[in-house]
Amino acid sequence: xxxxxxxxxxxxxxxxxxxxxxxxxxxxxxxxxxxxxxxxxxxxxxxxxxxxxxxxxxxxxxxxxxxxxxxxxxxxxxxxxxxxxxxxxxxxxxxxxxxxxxxxxxxxxxxxxxxxxxxxxxxxxxxxxxxxxxxxxxxxxxxxxxxxxxxxxxxxxxxxxxxxxxxxxxxxxxxxxxxxxxxxxxxxxxxxxxxxxxxxxxxxxxxxxxxxxxxxxxxxxxxxxxxxxxxxxxxxxxxxxxxxxxxxxxxxxxxxxxxxxxxxxxxxxxxxxxxxxxxxxxxxxxxxxxxxxxxxxxxxxxxxxxxxxxxxxxxxxxxxxxxxxxxxxx
Amino acid sequence: xxxxxxxxxxxxxxxxxxxxxxxxxxxxxxxxxxxxxxxxxxxxxxxxxxxxxxxxxxxxxxxxxxxxxxxxxxxxxxxxxxxxxxxxxxxxxxxxxxxxxxxxxxxxxxxxxxxxxxxxxxxxxxxxxxxxxxxxxxxxxxxxxxxxxxxxxxxxxxxxxxxxxxxxxxxxxxxxxxxxxxxxxxxxxxxxxxxxxxxxxxxxxxxxxxxxxxxxxxxxxxxxxxxxxxxxxxxxxxxxxxxxxxxxxxxxxxxxxxxxxxxxxxxxxxxxxxxxxxxxxxxxxxxxxxxxxxxxxxxxxxxxxxxxxxxxxxxxxxxxxxxxxxxxxx
DNA sequence: CAACAGGGGTGAAACGTTACATATAAATTT
DNA sequence: AAATTTATATGTAACGTTTCACCCCTGTTG
Numbered sequence: 244x245x246x247x248x249x250x251x252x253x254x255x256x257x258x259x260x261x262x263x264x265x266x267x268x269x270x271x272x273x274x275x276x277x278x279x280x281x282x283x284x285x286x287x288x289x290x291x292x293x294x295x296x297x298x299x300x301x302x303x304x305x306x307x308x309x310x311x312x313x314x315x316x317x318x319x320x321x322x323x324x325x326x327x328x329x330x331x332x333x334x335x336x337x338x339x340x341x342x343x344x345x346x347x348x349x350x351x352x353x354x355x356x357x358x359x360x361x362x363x364x365x366x367x368x369x370x371x372x373x374x375x376x377x378x379x380x381x382x383x384x385x386x387x388x389x390x391x392x393x394x395x396x397x398x399x400x401x402x403x404x405x406x407x408x409x410x411x412x413x414x415x416x417x418x419x420x421x422x423x424x425x426x427x428x429x430x431x432x433x434x435x436x437x438x439x440x441x442x443x444x445x446x447x448x449x450x451x452x453x454x455x456x457x458x459x460x461x462x463x464x465x466x467x468x469x470x471x472x473x474x475x476x477x478x479x480x481x482x483x484x485x486x487x488x489x490x491x492x493x494x495x496x497x498x499x500x501x502x503x504x505x506x507x508x509x510x511x512x513x514x515x516x517x518x519x520x521x522x523x524x525x526x527x528x529x530x531x532x533x534x535x536x537x538x539x540x541x542x543x544x545x546x547x548x549x550x551x552x553x554x555x556x557x558x559x560x561x562x563x564x565x566x567x568x569x570x571x572x573x
Numbered sequence: 574x575x576x577x578x579x580x581x582x583x584x585x586x587x588x589x590x591x592x593x594x595x596x597x598x599x600x601x602x603x604x605x606x607x608x609x610x611x612x613x614x615x616x617x618x619x620x621x622x623x624x625x626x627x628x629x630x631x632x633x634x635x636x637x638x639x640x641x642x643x644x645x646x647x648x649x650x651x652x653x654x655x656x657x658x659x660x661x662x663x664x665x666x667x668x669x670x671x672x673x674x675x676x677x678x679x680x681x682x683x684x685x686x687x688x689x690x691x692x693x694x695x696x697x698x699x700x701x702x703x704x705x706x707x708x709x710x711x712x713x714x715x716x717x718x719x720x721x722x723x724x725x726x727x728x729x730x731x732x733x734x735x736x737x738x739x740x741x742x743x744x745x746x747x748x749x750x751x752x753x754x755x756x757x758x759x760x761x762x763x764x765x766x767x768x769x770x771x772x773x774x775x776x777x778x779x780x781x782x783x784x785x786x787x788x789x790x791x792x793x794x795x796x797x798x799x800x801x802x803x804x805x806x807x808x809x810x811x812x813x814x815x816x817x818x819x820x821x822x823x824x825x826x827x828x829x830x831x832x833x834x835x836x837x838x839x840x841x842x843x844x845x846x847x848x849x850x851x852x853x854x855x856x857x858x859x860x861x862x863x864x865x866x867x868x869x870x871x872x873x874x875x876x877x878x879x880x881x882x883x884x885x886x887x888x889x890x891x892x893x894x895x896x897x898x899x900x901x902x903x
Numbered sequence: 904c905a906a907c908a909g910g911g912g913t914g915a916a917a918c919g920t921t922a923c924a925t926a927t928a929a930a931t932t933t
Numbered sequence: 934a935a936a937t938t939t940a941t942a943t944g945t946a947a948c949g950t951t952t953c954a955c956c957c958c959t960g961t962t963g
Contacts, residue, residue, distance in 0.1 A: 263913085339672075583919080632921045
């Protein structure tokens, strides 16, 4: 063994007095006699041998690496998703190679290309690029966004969640509902929250309004809208469904500054339920996304050998968690 | 080019009608004639060629990959650190391979070993293992923890931060101070917050107490302690320095339940300042860690070629940001 | 007892690069 | 014009694995 550099299989073979191929078999669970196996293992131990995954990757075209592409990990939802993905991947013997795009479509495309070039075994992406190009050769699973007909998409049951939120509000006695949304101009699965909400309201004959904003608008239009709907200290709406928990808290604060308090004067329900997954008491009532299940599903689908009969959209069930912005805490 | 598999340099060479070595030079900024370079680039484009980083890694022993090992990314401080590291690494042409340890020392060691085995170019770790084993062959930078004499450690100026917090409280007119800490039993750099706090109080002759807890204790002892120090609706302390922002908010809530309000009745200062880096108004007054600079420094040191004259501890300056739990907002 | 499986060991070829020694042509010097 | 330098193209040997055809031995079978 050359001094100074890491030991190779050749060194181990020499040290153990066996052939190179035998050492390889030992580290790949090939059939090797008990005594040989012991000798090789002992020699490897003595030399501090570790298999070189770049040589292995070159040979096998499998790298046991998955690239995860996310807008950021500051947002607790993304952070939880990333963390769960990391755990699931580790359990499966894979490692996670993380890229942050900051919602920049160009960065998204750049990272995807890079990941493909780096021969990862798969990519899990939450992207906003309206026309993302993904090479067919490396498996891709999209989270929450439709990308193209042959890219499976994993998401929460956003439609059902929207319905559920509206239903809960009605059960709580609300009679005039409002849906508030702010987000990307590129519509994703999560926009079905609105559809579900509307669908339930229509079906139940409940009065409802919708305010649909883009990130670039900022929160100010919400304040203006709410202010315009307060007459003599009384808000026109008695139930509000906000598209995320973050927005819910913002709206709660905004309303309280306007003299309207949740849950006394108005019921608020958000979406995401990150607090629940962090073992905290939720700061607001919310529709909880099954984050661990979402992560597990992404990985399952990504690593599935047989991709033939995959549905193009996998919807996972959400649930409701009361959290202090509605009057149902027992 | 064999059908079905990715094109190689050989294919590009053939397509362009040049030698293999020439193609390699083109992709490694070697000296190549203008016309040849164009021909190669055009051929590569036509074939959709991407260099195989596993073959390259095998040959060069450089992989342009850095492993980052963190307890989690739910904690906003860790999330910001990870995100900044990711950005800095990307800017430098490296990719980030992220591992979550959940504070488990065994997982820490396992991930470090794995990273070494995967021939990453370096490791940045925030670990709690009391006796972590790191191989000398792969560069290692520790965040906030002393690991061993030859592992450089990057941290905020925790001592200075402790002093600064005490100084600010005194400047705000506080006369009886309290330091609250909860964390790992394995002492790290961040424990110097206490030392700095004490040092300032001693020097200035300020009365002060310290409550030092471990994660396993939970928050309850804080409540008991505070309750015991409230007499006739009046708290014995008029200034509290908490070891993190998260704790500060918890203490603020706890105190308000006990009828004591910050900042009217008591001044509260925390540590981390994550909100500042997320572009939000800080929820509490705080000592701000220079997260982007911390990340940049970790990477700088890790990738520095000449490791000969490195200090074993690099302390970066903190600053103070008022945030509503002290009476100094102008 | 000859023929034959078959477990288990061997060595060499490939994987896609980079690096280096060699070759060639053009440009410069003597 | 010959000699020397410069610039750049070429081909081949590694890098550390896995894989596969091959061989050897032992035990089984008709």
